[in-house]
Amino acid sequence: MTATDVVHVALVDDHHLFREGLAAILGARPQIRVVTHGARPSDVLDSAEAAAVDVLLLDVELDGPPARTTIASLRRTRPDIAIVVLTMHRDAVLRRTLLTAGAADFVTKTTPSGELVDRIVRAAAGRSSARPTPPTDPLLSDRELEVLRLVMRAHTNAEIAADLGIAVGTVKRHIYNVFRKLEVGSRVAAITAARRLGLVD
Template sequence: MTGRIDVGIADDHDLFREGLVALLGRDSRLRVVGQASDSHGALELVRARHPLVLLLDVSMPGDPARMTIARVKRMQPDLRVVVLTMHQDVRLQSELLAAGASAYLTKTAPSSDVVAAILHAATTDSPQIPPGAEEGHSDLLSEREYAVLRLIAQAYSNKEIGAELSIAEGTVKRHANNINIKLGATSRIDAVRKATRLGILPSQATLG
């Protein structure tokens, strides 16, 4: 990547936001192009300033973070969203990464991690999974749900999965529904895609 990376900051705490502006201003690779203090402002920031990376606080006034991520990604598909939050929550992390965030950092992370997350997001399509998070992602699904998902990824039908795992076809359907709920997926293919993005499934396990 050539030139500086344009960054937007959306956080409702003025002091924290100003600290981020000062931090990023010390790095010649980065340029802060706009700030916002709520979800509506984040949308306007993206619409007006077109940052490549948006630092997004989870607990801002307005719409939930997942909805804001979906909206800004529809508005600017190449936008990378780095989530900043006080919540060390594996399920929330999984939900926001599945919604399209490129990284999930707690506000207790060192400043070097914030810069590294921005640089990673700007140069790759793969989400950045924090150290130790892979174990948390695996724990998102039960052992049986994971087994069902692996077979779904191999294009097995519900009947074939039931025969393979020695469970009833109705049980397979129930597991598949639970998988969709936990991953925020709308279909079998979407579940595999989101599980692959989260590192629950290896990339080669993806359906077409």
């Protein structure tokens, strides 16, 4: 891609007014052309304009599969599209997870429009430096996920211990590890973060 190329962008966000506003802002820039937008990835990827898309701006909280799953799938089926996550969440764990899944960049919705345009252009050119080194292990272990799912069902530590046949102290250690890995401080925050990351339903 040369400096004179126009980047063809698709927007995926479930807030129609936000999509229209962002499309207008980006469309006013000579280096950007918004070719389609929709509430779900399928709305734009199944459209006639999908073949022209260079960059997909993707919100995190959408109906359907979690963003991590969508990104990983697109990296396999449409490796020609650079995915830029555009979200209201300032979440370091979410950022690392989605970049590891294959997103080219992770941008918050408080970012000035000029910077967003620059990052879209960089992503389209394959020059984004946002991607971390992929981890060799899953974020949460199978046992930590088991414990977290029981936490989601409002089980106490004693009930979790009885269900899994482990000591209460072991349950506490698993919950501590979940909090540490998700960078949260409460059970509610852990559940919210895990759902956002697509770790649990």
